[in-house]
Amino acid sequence: MDVKEITAVNNRVLDVDLTSGEISVIQVSEEDRRLYLGGKGLALKLVFDRIKPEVDPLGPENLLAVMSGPAAGTPAPAGGRFCVVSKSPLTGIFASSFVGGRFGLSLKKAGFDGILVRGKAPKPVMICVDDGEAVIEEAGENWGMDTYEFQEKNKARGDWLAAGPAGENLVRYAVLLSGRRVAGRCGMGAVMGSKNLKGISAKGSAKIRPADPVLFKKAVQVAQKKVKAHEITGKRLRELGTPQNVNTYGTTAIMPVRNYSRASFEKREEICAETLRDRHFLKNHGCVGCPIQCSRTGNFNGQELVSPEYETICLMGSNLLIGDLVKIAGFNDRLNRLGMDTISCGNTLGFAMELTEKGLLDSGLSFGDAEAVDAILDDIAFRRGLGNDLAEGVRSMARKYGGEDFAIHVKGLEMAAYDPRGCVGQGLGYATANAGASHLSGSTHAVEVESYLNAHDNKGKAEFVQFMQDLTDAVNSAIFCIQTEYPFLEQNPIYQYTPKPVLSFFMQTFPGLAVGTTDLSDYCNLLAGLFGRKIKRRQFYEIGERIFNLERLMNVREGVSKKDDTLPKRILNEVREDNAPPIQLEVMLAKYYRLRGWDKEGKPGKKVLKRLGIQA
Ligand code: SF4
Structure with missing residues (x-):
């Protein structure tokens, strides 16, 4: 197949059955493209057409659909992200998660708009896609590696979407990483782990062109001008990132504090975006092809780390009464490497702290104790001791230990940082x-x-x-x-x-x-x-x-x-x-x-x- 130049939609989706090892291509119909567009819509439709109700999210019958969007690989502003759709092992219902690493773009340049993974490999494997071809390879010693180490070691294969140890150990809120960007919610990493799949790489050389370049150029010019001119996308997100919300929402009783029991946090200024910028900022980074680049790296105790986003600052900070950006950035780094969602993890830890305070659990965790948090993250990822319960999330913890009155989740998904x-x-x-x-x-x-x-x-x-x-x-x-x-x-x-x-x-x-x-x-x-x-x-x-x-x-x-x-x-x-x-x-x-x-x-x-x- 000639993949030198392709249009914004290719209508080809790789279909990989890890049980049989068969690889084929699904041709997306014009009708589905018109009705569902791409990205989340098309991924969901592919899953809907092929999955039976009530399958076990961690069983081989569950499907993992990864899909880029029509805008990926074009100059459309902030159009390079991609999504992962599956039945969530955390909630037992359907979910989507979005991420802006290079994998989605590389998959598209390799000639595929998306990939559907089904079944379960007999032993740990990786899927490698290279310019129109895909192979399944044994993961070998890569199984067990953290997400950063794994991607670095295998970077010659292309751009990755990878699970960490938490995904391999079926932590129900395990994430997937592409570069340093995270598909964070609903346990997509555990679905990948349940299939004995460490990661998917993609490498492609095609050029992507819009169907109507003249019309598209005009639309891009208008859109880019607006992105630059708007106070949030043109200035605040670049300068302060999503942590800009810490002061806005910390002063309007929206930021979660002490397992959502308080309306304000006395150490808010210690963890706000301005403090992050003034004490730690090193450089902006973000999703592929985005002019905003709303994320950043920072210097935390002499180490260059990805700066925590608003959600992480709240759930691993104010929600646990931890008002120390160096500690929060350390948790963020560890959780990304292990491959765990900072929102669900912070909620679960806050719930465990309150259970402990009320005498319902003997955990050694308490509000404000950053060392205890630090010590337990690996236990969760590897399901050791109490970590095995914490790996199940808040809803499951409440079923086992009680505390329904202060279990903060909806349909099993721990609440994001907006009370x-x-x-x-x-x-x-x-x-x-x-x-x-x-x-x-x-x-x-x-x-x-x-x-x-x-x-x-x-x-x-x-x-x-x-x-x-x-x-x-x-x-x-x-x-x-x-x-x-x-x-x-x-x-x-x-x-x-x-x-x-x-x-x-x-x-x-x-x-x-x-x-x-x-x-x-x-x-x-x-x-x-x-x-x-x-x-x-x-x-x-x-x-x-x-x-x-x-x-x-x-x-x-x-x-x-x-x-x-x-x-x-x-x-x-x-x-x-x-x-x-x-x-x-x-x-x-x-x-x-x-x-x-x-x-x-x-x-x-x-x-x-x-x-x-x-x-x-
Ligand atoms: S860098 Fe930020 S603004 Fe740009 S696409 Fe990614 S999340 Fe969106």
């Missing part, structure tokens, strides 16, 4: 996100904390949660980084020239109209250039709505219903020192179901499925 008592729409988002308490499934915390919507009441929340969830699924299928939602939605005349109180009044009073008229032209224009056909606003939005509903349907097949669309008891029932009013989840939820066209049990109705072209 909904400070932004109630985010609570509805967590309760209804397909993956569980994920911040990457259409978050509203930003519009709430920016006061476009009142953070503490229900007005407009159902409409905006639905809109952000559907939009984000479309964006995650294109794939553009979700940070592009700031410039593409806000860097336009309406946002720039309308006084904020007027905008806020409009959004809260006419939320349906506000979401229905939000400018999505940059996404549509970029995709039109990539595909060489016009994509209307309604079509683009509907793709997201279709993907969200398909995933819901897949989860309903696994037993998910209204009983699961809830929040942790602590979040619903406990009032913190800021005296924020309780979240009226039921009220928001009823409206949300109506808007979605779901029945009272949260099942997508026939009418909505028919409109979206989903075959149940």
Whole structure:
């Protein structure tokens, strides 16, 4: 096959059966491409068409789908990320995880938009893809290596997507790394480990061109200008990265503190972005092909390490009452090497600390004790002693030791670092996100904390949660980084020239109209250039709505219903020192179901499925 020049979508997906060793190619149909776009949507559809309900997430019948997006390898801003979709061993339902390492781009340049892995190899192996060809090789001594060491040793094979020891040992929140970038949530590393697969490499030499280069160039110029001009993507993310949220959310009772029991952290300034920049910053880095480069490395006690992101600073810091950036950066480095999610791990440790404090567990862990945390990370990854229980996550720990009142998870996924008592729409988002308490499934915390919507009441929340969830699924299928939602939605005349109180009044009073008229032209224009056909606003939005509903349907097949669309008891029932009013989840939820066209049990109705072209 000649892979010297390919269009933005190749419609070829590698299909690797590790049980039989067979390798073939799936041809993606034009219909699926039109309805599901790429990235998350297409990965989910591939899985839906091939997986039976109720398979064991760690069994050979589970599928691991990795998919790049149409924008990868082109100058579209922040378009180089890729996604991993599977049934999660942490939650038992479907999930997606996104990452911006070079693997997705290299796979595409090798002639494949994605790869579907099924079965289980008889002994540890690696899959190596090189310009249109793929082989399965024994992993040998690579099995057991940490993610950094493994990728460095095997870099001649190309760019990697790799599991660490945590994935090999089936830690339910194990991650996958591509370079130093992490597909962090829902245990994709454990799925890879369960297949006896250490990693997948890709090397490719094709050039990727958009279908309509003239149209695409014009769209890219407009989009890049907006990315540069927006305060967040053009300045703050580059200068402060995601830790910019520490001060914003630490002063609005959103940052998690002491296993989500407090509204503020006295050492917040010790762990904020400004301190990180002033004491530790070395250089920016980030995802392939992104002009923003929102991540950074820093000098921590003489070592150059990847700087922790906002989520890690909170979950491994304020949530454990650890106010020391050097310690947090050390945890981050260790967790990345072992291949474990910092959000789930921090939540699980916070829960274990509170269990211990209340006499329900004898762990030696206590709030503020960084040394004890340091000592237990390897035990979790290798499932030694108490580490074996901690490797199962919060929901499983609560089943064994009790403490349901303060177990912070939704549908088994530990909560990201936005306490909904400070932004109630985010609570509805967590309760209804397909993956569980994920911040990457259409978050509203930003519009709430920016006061476009009142953070503490229900007005407009159902409409905006639905809109952000559907939009984000479309964006995650294109794939553009979700940070592009700031410039593409806000860097336009309406946002720039309308006084904020007027905008806020409009959004809260006419939320349906506000979401229905939000400018999505940059996404549509970029995709039109990539595909060489016009994509209307309604079509683009509907793709997201279709993907969200398909995933819901897949989860309903696994037993998910209204009983699961809830929040942790602590979040619903406990009032913190800021005296924020309780979240009226039921009220928001009823409206949300109506808007979605779901029945009272949260099942997508026939009418909505028919409109979206989903075959149940
Ligand atoms: S903004 Fe950050 S997370 Fe998004 S693509 Fe760029 S570097 Fe990656």
